[in-house]
Amino acid sequence: MTVTVQSRASKQAKRIALWFTTFALMLVMCVPGLWVVLSAFRPNREILAKPPVWIPQELSLVNFGKVFGFGAEQVGIPVGSYFANSLIIALTSTIIALIIGIGGGYAFARYRFRFKGGLFLGLMLFRAVPGIALSLPVFMMWSKLGLVDTKLGLIIVYVSLNVPFTIWLIDGFFRQIPQALSEAAQVDGCTRWQAFWKIEFPLAKSGIAAAGVFAFLTSWNEFALASQLTRSTDSKTLPVGLLDFTAQFTIDWAGMCAMAVIIIIPALILTFIVQKHLIAGLTFGGVKG
Amino acid sequence: MAEITLEKVVKRYGALGVVHGIDLTIAHEEFVVLVGPSGCGKSTTLRMIAGLEDITGGLVKIGGQVVNDLPPRKRNISMVFQNYALYPHMNVRDNLGFGLKIAGQSPAEIARRVTEAADILGLVPLLDRTPAELSGGQRQRVAMGRAIVRNPDAFLFDEPLSNLDAKLRGQMRAEIKKLHQKVRTTVVYVTHDQVEAMTLADRIVVMKDGNIEQVGTPMEVFNHPLTTFVATFIGSPPMNLLPGTIAGQIVRLADGTEVPVPDRLQRFVRDGMAVQLGIRPDDISPVGHGLSQDGPGAEVSLTVDLAEPLGMESLIYTRLAGQEVQAKLYGPRIVAPGEVLAFRLALDRAHLFDAASGKSVRAH
Ligand SMILES: Nc1ncnc2c1ncn2[C@@H]1O[C@H](COP(=O)(O)OP(=O)(O)OP(=O)(O)O)[C@@H](O)[C@H]1O
Ligand SMILES: [Mg+2]
Numbered sequence: 203m204t205v206t207v208q209s210r211a212s213k214q215a216k217r218i219a220l221w222f223t224t225f226a227l228m229l230v231m232c233v234p235g236l237w238v239v240l241s242a243f244r245p246n247r248e249i250l251a252k253p254p255v256w257i258p259q260e261l262s263l264v265n266f267g268k269v270f271g272f273g274a275e276q277v278g279i280p281v282g283s284y285f286a287n288s289l290i291i292a293l294t295s296t297i298i299a300l301i302i303g304i305g306g307g308y309a310f311a312r313y314r315f316r317f318k319g320g321l322f323l324g325l326m327l328f329r330a331v332p333g334i335a336l337s338l339p340v341f342m343m344w345s346k347l348g349l350v351d352t353k354l355g356l357i358i359v360y361v362s363l364n365v366p367f368t369i370w371l372i373d374g375f376f377r378q379i380p381q382a383l384s385e386a387a388q389v390d391g392c393t394r395w396q397a398f399w400k401i402e403f404p405l406a407k408s409g410i411a412a413a414g415v416f417a418f419l420t421s422w423n424e425f426a427l428a429s430q431l432t433r434s435t436d437s438k439t440l441p442v443g444l445l446d447f448t449a450q451f452t453i454d455w456a457g458m459c460a461m462a463v464i465i466i467i468p469a470l471i472l473t474f475i476v477q478k479h480l481i482a483g484l485t486f487g488g489v490k491g
Numbered sequence: 492m493a494e495i496t497l498e499k500v501v502k503r504y505g506a507l508g509v510v511h512g513i514d515l516t517i518a519h520e521e522f523v524v525l526v527g528p529s530g531c532g533k534s535t536t537l538r539m540i541a542g543l544e545d546i547t548g549g550l551v552k553i554g555g556q557v558v559n560d561l562p563p564r565k566r567n568i569s570m571v572f573q574n575y576a577l578y579p580h581m582n583v584r585d586n587l588g589f590g591l592k593i594a595g596q597s598p599a600e601i602a603r604r605v606t607e608a609a610d611i612l613g614l615v616p617l618l619d620r621t622p623a624e625l626s627g628g629q630r631q632r633v634a635m636g637r638a639i640v641r642n643p644d645a646f647l648f649d650e651p652l653s654n655l656d657a658k659l660r661g662q663m664r665a666e667i668k669k670l671h672q673k674v675r676t677t678v679v680y681v682t683h684d685q686v687e688a689m690t691l692a693d694r695i696v697v698m699k700d701g702n703i704e705q706v707g708t709p710m711e712v713f714n715h716p717l718t719t720f721v722a723t724f725i726g727s728p729p730m731n732l733l734p735g736t737i738a739g740q741i742v743r744l745a746d747g748t749e750v751p752v753p754d755r756l757q758r759f760v761r762d763g764m765a766v767q768l769g770i771r772p773d774d775i776s777p778v779g780h781g782l783s784q785d786g787p788g789a790e791v792s793l794t795v796d797l798a799e800p801l802g803m804e805s806l807i808y809t810r811l812a813g814q815e816v817q818a819k820l821y822g823p824r825i826v827a828p829g830e831v832l833a834f835r836l837a838l839d840r841a842h843l844f845d846a847a848s849g850k851s852v853r854a855h
Contacts, residue, residue, distance in 0.1 A: 382576035383576050383578060383579075385541075385572070385576070386570065387589070388542075388543070388562065389541060389543070389563045389564070389568065389569055390564075390569070390589050391564045391641075392564060392593055393562070393564065396593065401578055404580050
């Protein structure tokens with residue numbers, strides 16, 4: 203009896219400890235985010251108040267109006283262009299990275315070819331290099347090629363940044379799909395190509411969607427390389443645009459936070475989508491005994 | 492007409508030879524079972540017929556047409572895979588209809604033929620489920636339904652029952668046999684289970700290390716095995732093999748025990764020939780507890796080492812000529828270890844193999 207009571211008590215203690223740790227970690231992660239979101243709706247003086255005002259006294263959309271260039275106060279920042287640049291660059295680079303990722307992932311999962319192992323290792327090692335370390339050589343090359351301050355320049359950089367990851371993730375998903383499914387489809391009358399599109403692709407869809415969202419978020423949030431390779435409204439992205447709020451002596455925290463919220467919202471939506479897909483996973487009931 | 496012919500078919504993976512030039516003709520509507528131990532090249536052979544594996548050498552013909560360079564979809568065959576390979580994202584109805592849809596059949600025609608196949612296999616109540624919601628036996632049946640719905644020239648089965656438990660395997664075996672009687676089609680069936688081979692086949696093809704050891708009806712293969720390999724592979728428990736030497740019309744076993752050469756084999760043996768005497772457990776039985784009491788036989792006194800009672804019969808482990816042999820006792824009699832019994836060897840059903848080549852002396 204005492205043993206079970208004790209063990210139940212210790213289980214309870216463990217649970218509480220676990221909850222507490224989780225809570226503490228969530229606090230560390232969430233408070234800055236919450237602060238940013240709250241600040242987006244508060245005036246600068248409240249943000250900078252000393253001692254800090256924790257509970258917002260006045261909330262308004264003034265900061266957003268300011269950022270988008272209407273309302274009484276205005277900041278001369280072309281947020282619209284930045285948003286468009288970000289969207290075009292992130293979407294295009296994601297689509298290209300996905301196409302390469304599907305082709306490459308399928309090849310790695312299904313075919314045997316020379317230097318397969320080496321190639322895969324190479325791709326993974328490339329992932330290990332921090333992007334910023336490549337910024338100088340990339341900058342020099344891009345300036346020779348006239349790609350500095352172009353959307354195309356950033357798109358190429360983001361594609362190469364994302365491709366190893368998309369290949370790796372999609373390869374894993376295709377590997378889980380037994381080869382017999384494609385063979386069954388071919389016996390059933392499909393060409394290899396049809397077998398891929400009708401059987402293997404639908405089964406790897408969640409994985410491909412997840413890879414796409416991760417690639418999109420990487421491009422959407424990337425700052426270090428973008429800040430080197432962009433100059434003007436031709437190619438500047440939202441994260442780089444955030445810096446426009448820092449003047450020589452002042453920082454417009456309110457505007458910056460409002461813009462940060464604008465950056466976060468699409469990212470949040472996409473994160474929800476990927477979460478759904480990752481949890482949905484795949485059902486392989488038709489294959490396993 | 493879908494006769495399947497293999498001519499000198501070879502498969503190599505790089506330098507590794509897997510199938511070494513096999514010749515085989517499978518008649519229209521015949522049920523042929525490829526059987527052999529793991530790794531002997533059964534699946535590879537089947538997959539070459541299906542078009543899922545390149546053919547390194549030789550010819551594969553289906554209905555007289557060489558299909559070596561045709562993709563699977565142009566061979567008009569269907570296949571049941573070991574793991575069923577049902578499409579997990581489609582329900583049973585769509586799994587069954589997939590091939591027809593690809594072939595561009597009208598929805599009405601697809602519905603009609605899917606229902607027909609589902610009827611034959613008792614799948615009607617399951618049509619709206621996904622594969623994940625089916626039991627192993629039900630999945631197996633869907634896989635068979637997918638094969639018959641397209642009305643192919645031949646069915647290929649690759650160990651379709653190996654994932655089922657023993658009882659279900661017996662049931663499905665009977666269903667496959669019934670199915671073949673209903674839907675007369677050429678069948679090539681791969682298994683490593685000799686019971687499946689014996690029960691299903693019109694003809695059995697015994698394979699070993701990428702070669703065909705013997706082709707014949709189940710009874711031919713069982714009663715007249717051409718090699719010691721076939722003799723021990725077909726039949727359970729396996730045939731006992733006892734080394735000996737021919738002296739006149741006598742086989743002298745390793746310990747000096749002498750048994751007469753069976754009449755029907757007398758003209759095949761030479762004096763001094765090293766042989767193996769093959770005798771199935773069913774043909775070594777305590778006197779009065781055997782299958783047949785007449786015909787030529789030899790009596791020996793043997794000590795029971797171990798007895799496994801199976802109800803109406805017992806499997807007995809004993810030693811004959813210095814070697815462990817298995818014997819069968821028919822009847823509900825219980826025997827104890829250490830008991831000494833008079834056993835009768837039914838020599839009319841014994842076999843003699845050349846010791847050096849392992850081939851039946853009849854083959855010389
Ligand atoms: N892709 C491959 N590359 C190299 N060797 C292979 C390949 N596929 C099969 N083999 C070899 O070919 C031989 C025959 O394989 P196969 O699958 O035909 O055997 P099997 O008779 O079907 O055996 P099992 O009863 O275990 O299924 C085996 O030795 C196997 O290792
Ligand atoms: Mg096999």
